[in-house]
Amino acid sequence: MMLGINIFVWNYQPSQSSGFLNVSFLDVGQGDSIFIEAPNGKQLLIDGGRNGSVVSELASQMSFQDRQIDVVLATHPDSDHIGGLPEVFSRFDILNFVDTGTKGETNTYRTLMDLVLSENSNYVKAKRGLVIVLDKKNGVYFQVLAPDENITFKDINDTSIVGRLVFGESSFLLTGDASKAVENILVYSDGEILDSDILKSGHHGSKTSSSLLFLEEVSPDVSIISAGYNNSYGHPHINVLENIKAVDSEILETSKDGTITFQSDGVKIWRK
Amino acid sequence: MRDRIIFIGIFSFFIGVFLRSIFLVPQIVFWILGIISFLFSFSFIFFKNKKIILIPVSLLFISLGVLRYDHKDIREPKNIFDELVGTEVILEGVVSHEPDRRENNQRLVVNFEDVNILVTTELYPEFFYGDLVKVSGELQKPQNFKTDIGKEFDYVNYLSKDSIYYNISFAEVDFIESNQGSSFIGFLLKIKSKFLKNIEAIIPPPQSSLLGGLLLGTKQSLGVDLQQNFIDTGLIHIVVLSGYNVTIVAEAIMRSLYFLPMAFGVWVGSISIIFFAIMTGAGATIVRASIMAILALIARASGNAFDITRALIIAGFLMVLQNPYILYFDLSFQLSFLATIGLIFLSPMLEKYFLWLPKKFGLREIASATFATQIFVLPFILYKMGTLSIIAPITNLIILPLVPATMFFGFLTGLTSFVSKIIALPFGFISNTFLKFEIFIVKIFSKPNFAAIEVQNFSIILVLVIYIFVFWIMFRNYKIYKDGKAK
Secondary structure, three states, X not given: OHHHHHHHHHHOOOOOOOOXXXXXXXXXXXXXXXXXXXXXXXXXXXXXXXXXHHHHHHHHHOOOOOOEEEEEXXXXXXXXXXXXXXXXXXXXXXXXXXXXXXXXXXXXXXXXXXXXHHOOOEEEEOOOOOEEEEEOOOOEEEEEEEOOOOOOOOOHHHHOOEEEEEEOOEEEEEOOOOOHHHXXXXXXXXXXXXXXXXXXXXXXXXXXXXXXXXXXXXXXXEEEEOOOOOOOOOOOOHHHHHHHHHOOOEEEEHHXXXXXXXXXXXXXXXXX | OHHHHHHHHHHXXXXXXXXXXXXXXXXXXXXXXXXXXXXXXXXXXXXXXXXXXXXXXXXXHHHXXXXXXXXXXXXXXXXXXXXXXXXXXXXXXXXXXXOEEOOOOEEEEEEXXXXXXXXXXXXXXXXXXXXXXXXXXXXXXXXXXXXXXXXXEOHHHHHHOOOEEEEEOOOEEXXXXXXXXXXXXXXXXXXXXXXXXXXXXXXXXXXXXXXXXXXHOOOOOOOHHHHHHHHHOOOHHHHOOOHHHHHHHHHHHHHHOOOOOHHHHHHHHHHHHHHHHHHOOOOHHHXXXXXXHHHHHHHHHHOOOOOXXXXXXXXXXXXXXXXXXXXXXXXXXXXHHHHHHHHHHHHHHHHHHHOOOOOHHHHHHHHHHHHXXXXXXXXXXXXXXXXXXXXXXXXXXXXXXXXXXXXXXHHHHHHHOOOOHHHHXXXXXXXXXXXXXXXXXXXXXXXXXXXXXXXXXXXXXXXXHHHHXXXXXXXXXXXXXXXXXXX
């Protein structure tokens, strides 16, 4: 019997090459974590929530024997974005680690950077212009729009990696905690290429982000708010919700809907 | 008669400790009791009824109980740093317990000049038993607090049983040096942590957390919600390592030692059980179950019949003697003993009501054991915590038969993973399937509102009345039951 199970387990392949792009906004409470799996099975994790609960969420997205994530990307070193990443490092093999090089002040940040070194992950510094190609054959890539090397911000949130995930005609815009200042710059520098089907609203729906100007440019079909239920910050802010409604976008919240997964075939996007 | 004297003696000792726990018994009372019992021990010569000897024995042991408590209480550093409370302090101490890693923080017990201080700090960097650390923060005294449903939780005394009298929250902790604790305990804890890491590398959470709880009683990271689900379904006892788990482990150790010569086997078995107890942090439940398991081993080797009642009393006596605080202040000690009394006396009597259940997988035994322990712990749980799981008998009946297999394959996963992850993977797959199913059941049954109800203001008088009633019914029927069996 044991042998039978052995063969079954070892031959059982992860859910790769489904032909679809999967993008999951994980329910990690008050924080961000987005898990992306390309049609060829390559995986990208953007941020890791504030604690180890991200690992449970990942486990439900990945198959039992999948112990490897191709790229982990930290948008910026705040604890509600990297708090769960040390646990991710201890549970999975991380081939590549991407951040902006912005130094965090916390012990969590230092622990994470120690792990990047000790676990031998390939370190990549992200800046505007970097493109992470997940699936060459199907044309799935993540294009970094910010931060721009030539512009410096005081607020650590504004150093967030902002990027656009593209598969054929479908696109996702992920903005970390970037504020209106960054949004404005993006509107002027990138204009119509901001147009995306799905937008992760900046900074968990805080009023510091999601300007009407930016939302009009992105014109998302769906806006995701990744925040905790009854969180102490009062996210999402009422003005943000109004702005999103003003551009006729549907609103989905991880605090109400749990983990939100989209699937795309490169033409259409649907919720899974 | 000899048995009865010992029993009365130990029971009186408990009474002494209990009385001293709830109020300060003046030394003079102890001396008066001593003198009375001394006089009584002569007087019994003049009485025909030899049972009179029980009175001086009882009085003597009551005063010994008071004295033992006093002896411990006087030495406790309860107020030593009171002047510094509310001020910022910087201290260097050694992490003296295995750190308790929660979802969003870690709790360290730091030993500073023989005073244990509970330190709460952020999750990283990770600290370990035996680390010498520098702690800075505001020194505070623990405060009692109200639980979610409005019950007062006696946090002060809960911590005092581990000799913790101060705490520092949101502390800044810097690592100085490792391996400053007992190198033996450090070694055992290292094996444990490697073993758990092995499991975590193969089995995903929350299943890995449940398995850690089943095998080694690790409380960490089940997550608040899931933990509440286990409480609501009356299954939290399997997660926090109950006597049941320890019995399974002890049984497995004994079985694997059958090939050894008897005397040698007892030694190896006892030492393994002690190692296991230390690894798990030696909570009251585990110590109780371990002492009883070792006594069972000794009985088996010496060819004596194992008297489980006597084993329970001896275990209780040794534990209270070692730390008299646990009798009144340690809920897990109390629950563990109540549950075991239920298992020993009530469970066999209830079995006749479960004849309709098949004997397969020990279902009948599990049903009667669950009901017996529930009857015994319920009034007390209601009084202390105020929640009552109605669904417990059903969930226990579904889950408990699966626990040994889950533990077995989980253990193999952790063990084989020392050699290779590839070998461990299939074992991990099997135990993961079990664990997934168990969590699935727990989640389903915790959903409906009837899984658990909250009872407020369950009075201590009512608790006492219920226990007196239960004991009375039980011992009356126990005699009938025993006589019936003798025939």
